[in-house]
Amino acid sequence: MTNRPPLVSAPASGGLQTCAARPPFVSWAAKKLAAGLVGTALTSALAATAPNFVSDVRPIFAKHCVECHGPEKQKSGYRLDVKAIALTGGEGSAPNIVPGQGATSPLVKYIKREVEDMKMPPKGDPLSPAEIATIAAWIDAGAVWPDSASAAVADPLDWWSLKPIASVTPPASAANPIDAFIRAKLATNGLTPSPSADARTLIRRLYFDLTGLPPTPEEIAGFVADQAPDAYARLVEKLLASPRYGERWARHWLDVVHYGDTHGYDKDKLRPNAWPYRDYVVRAFNSDKPYARFVQEQIAGDVLFPDSADGIEALGFISAGPWDFIGHAEVPESKTDGKIARHLDRDDMVANTIGTFSSLTVHCAQCHNHKFDPIPAEDYYNLQAVFAALDRTDREYYRDDARHARFQALRRVQRETAAALAALEAPLRAQAGEAYAEITRRLELPPQTDPAEPGKPSPSRGYHSALSSTPDVTKWVQVDLGESIEINRATLVPAHDTFNGIGAGFGFPVRFKVEASDDPEFQTGVKLLWQRYDQTFMADFPNPGRDAFTTGGGTGDGIIGRYVRVTVTKLAPRKDDYMFALAELRVTDRAGKNVAAGRPVSALDTIESGERWRKSNLTDGIAPAALSAEEKAELERARDALLLGSADEPTKSRRAALLAESSRIAAELKSLPKPDLVYAGGIHTGSGTFKGTGAAGGHPRPIHLLARGQVTTPGKLVGPGTLSALQFAPARFDLPADAGEGQRRAALAHWLTDPKNPLTWRSIVNRVWQYHFGRGLVDTPNDFGRNGGQPSHPELLDWLAADFRDSGGSFKSLHRRIVMSATYRQAVTANPAAEKIDSGNTLLWRQNRRKLEAEALRDAVLAVSGKLDLTMGGPGWQDFVIERPEHSPHFKYELANPEDPKTWRRSIYRFVVRSQTQPWMTSMDCADPSMRVDKRNESLSPLQALAMLNNGFIVSQAQHLAARVRAERPDDLPAQIARAHALALGRAPEPAALAQLVAFAEAEGLPALGRLILNLNEFTFVD
């Protein structure tokens, strides 16, 4: 006991919130020392005079522990100032304090620094032996902790968003319930609402708000002139009925779900089939799809509404976010990097689901229990289990509902028939025995013959590389043609071998390239004959079976070389190992002659196994022959005879019926047009590294609790479930053991859309409110947890949520409620007195002036120039040129032609690239498709000004605007200018301004004037 004097009496540095009346500090150890007890005798002598928590133990905690395990921080969710947590908590080792067991309590081990990685405190001075002894003794004596000495913690469930939606009656002060709530709060704060905006302002506001487009001057004039009391209501109905409405509001939804048309990450490959989900969202808004149905379809449409196209397309929600191609397609699930990629993939699905529908940050609970909200890590992994069978993949369906239903039915019967046939044949096959197996082998493995001696079987199989324990190894084999010649094409003939029952296509490379060079080392002058799936990453090459593979070429592309090399970057599986083999490599010249025949072969490695496998076999002209159709039919007849030899008549006729049914279904499926595809969450059946769960029956992958999110240290296995903090329904899904994976998603969909779920309904009405006012009633639409905001008008939020829920979840009714209110219709007034009270206008004493978002701005430019193409739906238009699509596509926006009319469609139909976001849109604060965006940034910068002034889009549309007004008001410059002004800004210019504009246009021309008008503040801001 030499390291520290035992008389430690430093006061607590961290301080406990509850110890305002701390007793005079006297260390228990010091008292003991005073009583003459020392050193090792301490623990044994304790029972009679146990340390007192308040005077002896708590000061030690305060000094060493509470800084990280107290009111400020709760590392690992553990606190030593709160009795309940101190005595029960401790994550993996809980409870850290076991009353009566001082020596073995984890806490004592940690402070004695006996546990690697858990030496406490990790920084700063360790506890002195006396301090450790005090704590151990206190635990030995039962860890008595008076309730009065525990810091108070808020009940984690006592939080507004987790409580049931209240049944609220609006104040009686106004006819419109929204106005009643808003005015009541204004009144208590000494504020009054602003007057209504004028008609011209209202129509411009409402058009942008509901459709994302400006009204035409004619529409404005008509509305201004319409004095009928229901003029505004009729305008609202007209706009809600417009297809432009769905286009506008779908874009908001796509921000939240982070939709994109490419994968993101490295190799930002295209998703050519993502757009049906985007179109589904547009359609859902336009058709006013009830919200519950909208939610259910996006989580489990294939299960709950299997016969509708919407039920499949909606699953694009699950796949909307980025996907790590390399982490899936290049790294197997067995490697750590592959495990991380798949974990993060599910993480995105879970975060997207709960963030979008429940406005909680559940993903914060992947390393530890949520720090601020009552979300244990287990909840998070239960949610991962819901999506555990899924990958992001193309799904087949038909856009036509009737055809889709038929397609689904056929596939169901097909699965059932195949299963019935397999069950029926299994015993027959077993009885047919070896003779049956032999014929089957012959069908799959025809004899190889030496062309020099027809009919005589040859032992020569081909070239066979050395074995490797993993597939991702580069190997090569090459032939020396003897002289440099112009090469037409190369043919790779697959080998056969019965090893491991593989048969045809034995060892055929999974990824490879074929190159020619005059350099035997292939260092210089390398020319590609065929590059398929080289190691910079594409999908695997399907095994060709017995069909030879021939490269392209032969078009006089001048491939010249003496050596032809096959480089394999991904080997074929054999049995617990990998290799590649080829029966034959043929290289033809322009005359079609095989110039490789008999030429010397070299390779990185080879097994050289007798006559069967050796390098020289690659060019010996001996390869497996294909069976003729007659031979094949004959063998099949013989096989069937063997199979049915022992079968009784009912079995035979049943088999015949099943076969007939099977071919009938196959024929009908074949007669259907090619299915449509949507990129969605689904069961993936793939080859190579990205296998998915399909081949194994589509069962969910096992999901383990991962301490600190580490895939290398899986904890206990968890099942499907959801947030336990909401107590209206059980959080663990109690599903039968044989329930399909879809049942998990169906359970989550039902949980989300339960009328009693308080988050779902509050979340969505708050989002809609935000898009109408520029600020939500809760200003953090993706976070209703403790780190987020609280509602400015809780009663109004609950009233809106309940009203929306109870009236069928109709978005259009909700819009109507909001835009018909006087609150919405207020002018954007300046009111210094009100600013002093509520500078942020949280209480809505006026409307907010809105800066147009990137899409609205772009669409408005096109509407004003007269070039807007209102064609709806379909694959996204692209305003870039793709270079190097075979590797990492380069998206060259600067090479696009701004005069390409294809790019004049609405921005919602833009092909959204993740790695190279559209520069102009990005500078206008467009949503980043890699992030779940609940609220767009709003910035102003010189770079934004430059983009607005100089980008090809603006420069070209300025000229179209000029041409338009020239055509509409021929030979009258002032009228042309007034027209451009009215189109863009919704009003005629003041006389003085018109004079200035005319002078400018006379000097600089109409296109320059058009560009100027599009750059005015008044065009970008909406009152």
Next chain:
Amino acid sequence: MAHDSPFHRPAATRPISRRDFLWQSGGGLGGLALAAMLGHDRALAADVSAPASRPVHHPAKAKRVVQFFMAGAASHIDLFDYKPELIKRHGQPSDFGEPVEAFQNGLGPWLRPIWDFQPYGQSGKMLSEVVAPLGGVVDDLAFVHNMVGKSGVHSAATLLQSTGFQLPGFPGAGCWVSYGLGSLNENLPTFVVLPDHRGFASNGVKNWDAAFLPSQHSGTIIFPGTEAPVADLFPHASGKFITPRGEAAAHRLMADLNRQHSAAREGDQRLDARIRSYELAARMQLAAPEALNLKAEPAHVLKLYGLDGGPQTWPKEINADEEAFHFSQKCLAARRLLERGVRFVQIWSGNDNSFPRRNWDSHENVQRDHGPLALGMARGAAAFIKDLKQRGLLEDTLILWTTEFGRMPSSQGGKGRDHNPFVFTNWLCGGGIKGGTTHGESDLWGYKPLDRTNPTTVYDIHATILHQLGLDHTRLTFRHNGIDRRLTDVHGHVIKNILA
């Protein structure tokens, strides 16, 4: 108004005033705009008197940062981290003493450094002959040889080094610096990216875009020496109708009309800020070409950078002269930008992963790709450091050389090396960094850190850079989706050993 500091985000529920809005979204617009729009309000103007250099947490040693980023993963053992044991054991089967999971299983025999090493400078630091030009400035460099990554996958590893996170959707380090310190010259962007002349590395713009930070903190892409180095700086080619005289008239008239518009809408400072942004845009049109006019440099400077030869043609295959030309050109442009107040310049070497190789991902042949890339980089970087030093700029300019991860000491296919996320090298220079030092070692092979329990991470590097800039990395935060985000996530320690 302490809560107006970007380091102390107010609770999200607090009403956001217009002025807060400007701080959060228009900070990069800079002091002049803010001062102009707040000029009438003395109480407010007082604490934004010098917003261009925003308040820092502690006195700064550095004002600006340059980050050299080698895309595809540069080999530490062939450039900077001398491993004589590999020479001794060259060709023997590699044995790491533990199972190794390599990206492409490149676990062939030990492969000696491709180039010879020799000592340089007072410090006697061993450098590979392929980076010999850096020998002349080696006493200014501080090496960190025990860097560890988290993933051997290019995209994730690049994001980790560029943004501190493995997933897309987080701001680049330069964005954080721009957000934290603001602009020194509002006529130029605060954060500039000089990509490889062939194109972007893995993840494209996700390595430097602002993500959840306001968009003006995004890296501005500049391709020096090309026809249009900055996008949209001048009107698109189809804008033949736009004349210089007309531009001036347009700006005057726009400002006039905008002022009439905002006069009727009192109290909305965004309207004035937008007017101001057009003035700044016009000034940037003057400032950027001037800054990027490399021809204005005197002959001896061009010679220092090896740019005195004029435009050249190059062979089709990757070659050292061409790499040196492009890298040096970026370095010289960077120096001119830094002199003129740009805060953070990121200089890339290497395009994405493809064939034929045009980055550092030398799976097949280290000599073929690393040779020209390394020599080109070393010539440019050495000239750059000398140039900064002779101008007194090195004192407060911090340089970081980094990459995705290292490469394995074992061979792949004979001449290549596989990914090594387990250890790699960074070096730093200038900006209060102690030159001629080495912090952290790799093991005998350059396979993992010598002391595996105390590696250095990108969080430590970023924490150190922010520290030198006067910023506490734990206090530079921005709330997004419920989390107070930091460049260093929840990690990071300042590397005191390498501070002067």
